[in-house]
Structures are given as structure tokens and as C-alpha cells.
Amino acid sequence: MYYALYLITLLSKYMAKEIYQNNAPHTLNNDLFHEIGISSARCYQCGKCSAGCPMAEDMNYTPNTVMRIIQAEDRQMDLELLSSESIWLCASCEMCISRCPMQIDIPKIMDYLRQKSLQERLQDKAANKSIIPFHQSFLDMIRYTGRSYEVGLVLDFKLRSKKIMQDVDLVPKMLSHGKLPFLPDGIKGKKNIQAIFKRTLRKK
């Protein structure tokens, strides 16, 4: 008798968990809380982050709007946020967190949104032509040589973004001031660096 009751309780517990898991809304708010442990509910929309943000005037979604969208738990809005240019315009200057009265780590949230946007291939078109290729050129430079070299980096970026003529006027001055070293062989621990890249970034 007791045994049967025990079984029923166990079963109902299991089912409740199953039902919860299937119905738990798959929103940015939930993901954010479970993956990096930041609760968006702590934001009370004072707007200090956006007031101090140097990029706010160029953003569609200013930092406090980003927080509001996450709080709203609306899948459609989440997708719009992930495919916005705003998240890529964040310069990671950390002004927002230093002024936030609740000390919400908005730069960390922005990092998370950018990584999520790449994972789900939702990157904004404009960012995909300028900011993202620059990051990729930068990382590729490290992947193959262990360090970043401005000459190679800028050349690689020019090819990716197809802005060949950009900054050409700076070259003679930079050369005469000894600011453009030649391409190097790379560091000794190149293999180690490549292994780090292999384990952290899956090649697309």
C-alpha cells in the first residue's frame, strides 16, 4: 500500500517536472538567468545606463530598452533584439554597469546577446559587413600567429569587408613613423593557441 503511494508520488513528481520543462518558455530572460545568472527583473528602468552610454544615440535599442525587451519575455521581440545592430554597436566601455544603481552587468548581457546572435545566425546585415568581420579578422590573426598584427589584421579586414581603399591615406605616414612592422612568424606556442581556438570555437 505504502509502496504504491510512494510510486504514485514519484511518478507525479516526475510528470510535473516533465510538464514544466516542456512548457517553460524558451525566452532570452530564462536563458540569461540559467546561463550567466543575471536576473533582468532587478532592472527598474531608471535609464541611467542609456544616459551615459556613448553609443546610445546610434542605437535602435538603447541599453535600458534592451533590458525592457528581455523583461517582456516575448519571443518575437527577443528575435528582433538578437538581429539588431544595436548589440554590435556596444563598445564594451562599461559605463552602464558603473552607473547602474542595481549593478546589473549589462556589458556581460551584451556579450551574451552577441554570442547568441552568432549561434542562431541572426546577425544584423550592417554589422555583418563591418564590425563582425573585423572581430573575425582579429581572431583569425591570433589563431594563426598567436598575436594580432595590425598590418595583417587590416588587410584581412579589407578583403572581408571589401573596403579596399579605406585608410590608404594613412599608410605613408605610418611607415615613416615606424608604426608598421612586417608580418611575423608567430609565437612558439602556436599549436597551443590553435588548440584553444579549436576547443572554444566550433568552425562554421
Add this chain to the structure above:
Amino acid sequence: MEKIIGFYPGCSLEGTAREYNESVFSLAKLFNIKLEPVPDWNCCGATAAHNISKKLSLSLPARILSQAETAGMKSLLVPCAACYNRLMVTQHELFENEELKSEVEEIMGMGLNSPIRVLNVIQFIQEYIYPGLQEKLSSPFGKKVACYYGCLLIRPHDVLNFDRTEDPQTMDEAMKMIGAESIDWPFKTECCGAGFSVSRTDLVAKLSGKIIKDACDRGAEAIIVACPMCHSNLDMRRNTIDRLLGYKTEIPVLYITQAIGLACGLSVKQTGIQRHIVRVDWQRLNSCLPEKMIKEEEDIHG
């Protein structure tokens, strides 16, 4: 007796910020300090890494820390503000979270035992240069300067625990010690546009333009920085900035080590001043004010 401390130059100091490297080494030599580079160091990953992957952004700096630890370094000087920030953040995240630390150790195939003391250039100056500074001061730097701290040297405060976030003072103190007058201005910690220098030059010109304009308007004769990224945006991008502002600005941008070096009698070549794109010519500085404003002033005063 010669003091030895660990040194992590970072990629910029080997390229566009060569003068920063030169001035740090000249200054250290003058004060009898030996800077020992981290063996086989790699790039810290900068902004690109933490935008793309969290694990990567922790593993790259962790490798540097591990290399420094293996070489027996107790403290590590990191002149680049961005590298300093990445190393400090990584150290903070890993030593707070044992699980994450062992994961990162597995990714890089190296171990981390204890935190290293990571020093930014100002902490280095306070600790190693201040004690002998008054003796070595030969030509006081009698200029009106605007100290520009930027973002990554002081934020996030919880991790770096260095100076005040809104109105930092450490650089101003150093400038006063070498005989300069530091102005009070609101752009001390505003962002210059940082890593968007190449990818979004328009945004960098806008943000850096505001900084340059305010420093000029307040009559500063030089901007003092401690970050290669701030320097390249304010110096190398000056043509674009001037085009945006609509007039030519001639205010030079100096690294803090260059200013101190000059005051201690180092030569232009030793401090690498000749490498700046905006020429450092103190006589011409009076024309720092925009032409339009000079004209207006002349009109007013007849």
C-alpha cells in the same frame, strides 16, 4: 640595486604604439628597473574575443597568466589598458569560480595556481617611479594638460578596484608631481570608440571629436593618455576628426610615460615623441583654439 618585474607588452606596443613601449622601457631604465617580458606571450584577445566567445576570451589571457606564473613572476606590468582589463577580469572570474577555472585549464592544457599582481602603468609609476622622482626631475613639464583615462583602466570598478570611476585623480596627481597643471574636464572617462577604429571609423571620429574639442576649448596644451587604443583614436584618426569638427586641431596626445620621461630629462627619441602623427610642437600650441573662435575673439576685442 636593480629591481626586476614581469612585463606583458601586448600586441599594440609592438606595432602602432611602439613609442609607448620605448618610453616605458626608457623610464624603467632611468629608474633602474628591469622589465622581464612574459616568455612566448600571446594576444589577450581584446574586444573581439569576448564579443564572440566567452570561453575563448578567458582562455587567451589565462595562457598569459600561466606563462608568467611558470616564469616565477610575482607582479606583472601591463601598460596597455585593454590588456590590463582582460587580464584582471580573467583572473577575477577564474579565481572566483573553481569549476570555470578547471574548465579553462583543460582548454588551454596549462595550470593556474595563484593570482599574480597585475599592475597598470599608473600603479607602476606610483610604486616604482614616485620614490625617486623628485631627485630625477630635471625639466618640469610646465604645460596645461588634460588627463584622459578612458574606459578600461578604471572600469569595472568591482574587478579593477583602481581609482574613482567618475572623476579619477591618479594621473592628475602624477602630472602635478612633474610640474604640469592638470585641468578639470568632463571627458576624463568618456569612451573614444575603442575597437571600432577600423570597422566604424565614423563612430570613432564622432566620440573622439568630442574629447578633442573639449580639451581644446578648455585651453589644454596636451592630452595625456595611458592606453594605446585611446592614443591611436585621438592621434592617428585626427584627420578624420578634424574633417568632422570642421577645423584643424593641433593638440598633441602624449603617453603618461612620455610626459614623465621628458620631465626627467629623457630625449625626444628615447620617449618616441617623434612617432606621433600629430606633431608635438609646443610653440604652435597657441593655435590650438579653432580659427573661427580666434577670429571671434579678435572681433570682440577689436
